[in-house]
Amino acid sequence: MKQHSSYVYFDEAVCTGCAFSVKACPTRAIRVRNGRPLIMDGKCIGCGECIRVCPTGAMKAVTSGSEPLQKDRISVALVSPVLYSQFFGVPPGDVLQALRQMGFCHAVDMSYFLEMFQCAAEEFIVRNRKDEKFPWPLISPVCPVVVRLIALQFPSLLSHILPIMRPVALMAREVNRQLIRKYGKEESVTLYYINPCPTRMDADRIAFHHERPYIDKTLGINEVYADLTRELKKIRKPAKPDMLDYGPTENSLIWGLSGGEILDMHLDRTLAVSGLKETIAYLEKIEMGLFQDIEYIEFRTCPEGCVGGTLIAIDKYLAKNTIKKASRKCGFKRRVSADNIHRLYEKGWFSAKSSLAKTACLFSIQEEPLSIEELMEIDNILERIHGMDCSACGAPDCRTFAEDVVRGEASLDDCVVLRARGKSAEKI
Amino acid sequence: MSVLKKTFHINKKDFIHAGEASIKIKNLLKSLNTDPKLIRRVAVCGYEGEMNVVMHGGEGFLNIQINTGKILLNISDDGPGIEDIERAMEKGFSTALDKYREMGFGAGMGLPNMKENSDHFTIESEKNRGTRVGMVFFR
Numbered sequence: 168m169k170q171h172s173s174y175v176y177f178d179e180a181v182c183t184g185c186a187f188s189v190k191a192c193p194t195r196a197i198r199v200r201n202g203r204p205l206i207m208d209g210k211c212i213g214c215g216e217c218i219r220v221c222p223t224g225a226m227k228a229v230t231s232g233s234e235p236l237q238k239d240r241i242s243v244a245l246v247s248p249v250l251y252s253q254f255f256g257v258p259p260g261d262v263l264q265a266l267r268q269m270g271f272c273h274a275v276d277m278s279y280f281l282e283m284f285q286c287a288a289e290e291f292i293v294r295n296r297k298d299e300k301f302p303w304p305l306i307s308p309v310c311p312v313v314v315r316l317i318a319l320q321f322p323s324l325l326s327h328i329l330p331i332m333r334p335v336a337l338m339a340r341e342v343n344r345q346l347i348r349k350y351g352k353e354e355s356v357t358l359y360y361i362n363p364c365p366t367r368m369d370a371d372r373i374a375f376h377h378e379r380p381y382i383d384k385t386l387g388i389n390e391v392y393a394d395l396t397r398e399l400k401k402i403r404k405p406a407k408p409d410m411l412d413y414g415p416t417e418n419s420l421i422w423g424l425s426g427g428e429i430l431d432m433h434l435d436r437t438l439a440v441s442g443l444k445e446t447i448a449y450l451e452k453i454e455m456g457l458f459q460d461i462e463y464i465e466f467r468t469c470p471e472g473c474v475g476g477t478l479i480a481i482d483k484y485l486a487k488n489t490i491k492k493a494s495r496k497c498g499f500k501r502r503v504s505a506d507n508i509h510r511l512y513e514k515g516w517f518s519a520k521s522s523l524a525k526t527a528c529l530f531s532i533q534e535e536p537l538s539i540e541e542l543m544e545i546d547n548i549l550e551r552i553h554g555m556d557c558s559a560c561g562a563p564d565c566r567t568f569a570e571d572v573v574r575g576e577a578s579l580d581d582c583v584v585l586r587a588r589g590k591s592a593e594k595i
Numbered sequence: 596m597s598v599l600k601k602t603f604h605i606n607k608k609d610f611i612h613a614g615e616a617s618i619k620i621k622n623l624l625k626s627l628n629t630d631p632k633l634i635r636r637v638a639v640c641g642y643e644g645e646m647n648v649v650m651h652g653g654e655g656f657l658n659i660q661i662n663t664g665k666i667l668l669n670i671s672d673d674g675p676g677i678e679d680i681e682r683a684m685e686k687g688f689s690t691a692l693d694k695y696r697e698m699g700f701g702a703g704m705g706l707p708n709m710k711e712n713s714d715h716f717t718i719e720s721e722k723n724r725g726t727r728v729g730m731v732f733f734r
């Protein structure tokens with residue numbers, strides 16, 4: 168156990184050692200030991216729930232940090248459309264221009280790749296929908312937290328994840344190709360992904376579906392927000408054309424909201440589910456055989472969708488309003504041609520050559536499975552504690568505490584109820 | 596050989612909590628590092644069983660026994676029972692009330708699915724004598 172995971176860390180100076188985050192963590196990855204939280208890296212899925220509930224702001228997201236852009240390198244910003252939702256009434260083109268003014272050589276919009284992804288997803292589903300043996304419903308691969316959650320806690324659902332490369336991966340691959348063509352060798356370029364969640368791009372963890380880790384660094388939207396606001400005030404027009412201009416449109420803003428991914432998909436039986444608790448409840452049900460008549464489910468673990476991400480700068484309901492205004496303008500016309508998509512699809516351009524076994528392995532719990540005897544011992548301890556999930560021991564609930572004891576990671580003495588009653592005393 | 600036994604109560608007509616016992620069973624099986632495909636089969640059977648109790652049965656119990664070689668899953672209730680078991684086992688046969696069909700239940704696939712997903716399946720029922728479904732899964 169460490170004081171940080173790949174996605175979150177805590178600031179000792181402000182941490183009071185309370186149990187809020189311990190209780191909120193969906194994978195039970197946090198314990199308080201000697202007054203400080205410890206995080207089990209292998210179990211953290213980066214959902215940001217601990218950041219949301221921490222009353223003192225001690226839990227923080229791991230990102231590449233807001234160190235200044237290196238002058239001697241070609242810095243390229245890949246922009247999640249959620250960024251636009253932070254600026255009321257500002258056209259996407261201006262946000263990209265402001266990023267260039269901040270020092271990025273190129274700022275790339277994602278809309279085009281979002282459309283491509285949608286078309287490829289439709290194509291995949293239409294081709295397979297007659298096959299009853301197929302693992303319906305398919306699950307969107309877009310939210311990385313959902314993928315990690317499935318790998319960790321619902322491995323039987325890995326085969327339900329749509330095997331199409333995610334929009335950001337399609338984008339990073341294409342941008343990388345263009346950059347090599349223009350600048351030659353790869354080494355002088357740094358790709359930044361400006362995004363709403365603490366999905367630090369450590370190569371190991373994003374290799375899902377064999378997507379190559381083209382992205383070098385990630386920046387939270389909240390880390391560029393202040394600089395962007397300043398640059399937007401002195402926007403220079405007309406902007407110098409960017410060779411990586413894929414024609415930003417308002418179409419993409421809707422992706423920031425729950426339901427935005429499926430809104431314009433030409434499929435009838437789709438669902439959009441948002442929020443961590445709801446996502447988990449649905450995954451439980453799918454694992455029990457429900458929703459087989461649904462073709463595709465968009466999950467977002469953040470409340471209201473990505474506008475509720477933990478690295479967002481403005482309130483999610485304000486962002487929602489911005490999106491509503493922008494969406495009225497857009498009309499959702501697609502630019503990508505169906506024929507083109509069809510041709511690329513046949514060439515395997517979209518297919519994620521996923522190895523489910525490898526994904527499972529990457530995320531799997533770095534913890535020994537328990538034996539039947541150990542599970543029985545856990546029940547024994549639970550009966551003796553007869554507690555109220557008070558978390559005074561530093562575990563999220565009595566059951567997890569008992570499990571820790573059986574694993575040798577905690578001692579019965581840590582339980583205040585047992586201590587008060589005397590360990591050997593009869594249960595109340 | 597150690598056997599892990601657990602019993603869960605299923606409340607009569609409690610649609611809101613139906614399925615929770617199956618989720619707990621899934622979690623137990625996951626911590627035992629059971630093959631995901633087997634977990635899935637047990638989960639499907641548990642869920643269908645719980646739903647049948649709340650939809651057609653009465654007060655009920657879900658009982659599970661796990662040892663290294665197999666899993667026994669028994670679901671019983673003290674409800675109205677089944678008159679014609681052979682019919683009930685037919686794919687698509689259902690006596691579910693319209694109000695349940697509107698909720699998306701009553702496809703008549705529960706019992707057939709339980710049979711298909713288990714390695715051994717028994718059902719025992721009589722009119723007014725409740726229903727007992729037993730399933731065995733080899734690990």
Ligand SMILES: Nc1ncnc2c1ncn2[C@@H]1O[C@H](COP(=O)(O)OP(=O)(O)O)[C@@H](O)[C@H]1O
Binds near residue numbers: 676683684700701
């Ligand atoms: N526990 C039970 N008690 C009484 N009747 C039951 C029970 N389980 C199943 N049945 C009967 O068997 C029929 C078929 O069950 P099933 O295959 O699960 O389909 P469904 O639940 O969709 O109706 C039910 O409609 C009901 O008449």
Ligand code: SF4
Binds near residue numbers: 174206211212216217
């Ligand atoms: S980010 Fe999520 S999974 Fe990771 S420690 Fe925080 S609450 Fe737990």
Ligand code: SF4
Binds near residue numbers: 313363365469476
């Ligand atoms: S919902 Fe969006 S912001 Fe939140 S974790 Fe998923 S992808 Fe990131």
Ligand SMILES: [Mg+2]
Binds near residue numbers: 703704705706
């Ligand atoms: Mg049924």
